Amino acid sequence: MSGSSFSCVVVGAGGISGAWFPPLRAEGVRVAALVDLRPEVAAAQVGKFNLEGCEVTTDLAAALKKHHPDFVVDLTVPEAHGAVTCAALKAGFHVIGEKPMAADMATARRMVRAAEKNGRMYMVSQSRRWEARHMLLRQAVAAGRIGKLTALNCDFYIGAHFGGFRDAMPSPLLLDMAIHHFDLARLFSGAAPAAVYAHEFNPHGSWYKGAPAASCIFEMNDGSVFTYRGSWCAEGCHTSWNGDWRVIGDRGTLLCEKDQLPRGQELVPGDNTPSFHRKMQDLELTPPPEMKTGMHGALLEMLEFLRTGKTPQTECHDNLHSLAMVFAAIASAKKRRRLVVNA
């Protein structure tokens, strides 16, 4: 343990809470209370993760009043994020919450306003940002290693048999999963989404009620194009959960596939020999230092904010742009036309 003196109240004791308790413990953050509509589920998690002295309750307001934590961790279902996070912000507490920020844009904008109005930090945990290979890819693009960015492609194909709320959602891929890939596209490109044309569909043989597959074309504000092809209903030859990426610039290409470190090729500098294919050379990319990944990486940014005031990269104003990509894609698919992306 690092022995921080911070404490938190966690709301939501479902599946994902199991990924949060180990980093909270590792960073010495005391979980003062675990709030859930299902106290028996919360009690089981308290036992499983040895959360000593952690109160189990269904009453968030009372828990905040009693424990006065340094921050709140919102791990409830997307439909509950608005109510839970706004209640915590209005009571004067910082919040780190699970993606997606909300189940609709109006609620997400209300949450951002609540953070502003109450002068509190609200950051969203986009866990897939905190991967060394993703940071390396971002740095390589930002440093101009492939020249000026022209296009990004992401392929995501997994046959996922969840058997829970996702099987019944209208847009399980776009709302619950693609938010990660869209957020990564913003991270890698450093660009903002401008417009989208999307097609959502439910493939033959699907076990989903909604549409678990989509193809989306985003125009980014730097003139580059982000193309996304994804499905949670694709049996065999799975891609990485992070998606398999091709990032193209006017001087080279980077690939990040199967959770391997990025690799790529650049034009041989100074070579102007006329030929059908230009001469290329492998890009030398320095492997990044070890880092805390996933929820642990997100948590470290919240703790750094508490210590120094440094703004986390996924604070709510920024994250609203990733969420806007999701809802613009869903709306485009419904209307069957290109739409402007509005955060």
Ligand SMILES: NC(=O)c1ccc[n+]([C@@H]2O[C@H](COP(=O)([O-])OP(=O)(O)OC[C@H]3O[C@@H](n4cnc5c(N)ncnc54)[C@H](O)[C@@H]3O)[C@@H](O)[C@H]2O)c1
């Ligand atoms: N970052 C990732 O990779 C990742 C992976 C899985 C899930 N998630 C996200 O985590 C969140 C939770 O997912 P999950 O799989 O744990 O869901 P879950 O259904 O297993 O658990 C959610 C829990 O929240 C509780 N809850 C709901 N409304 C509440 C409220 N108003 N007050 C208190 N408790 C409430 C439910 O009783 C349940 O125990 C979702 O937003 C999901 O998208 C993120």
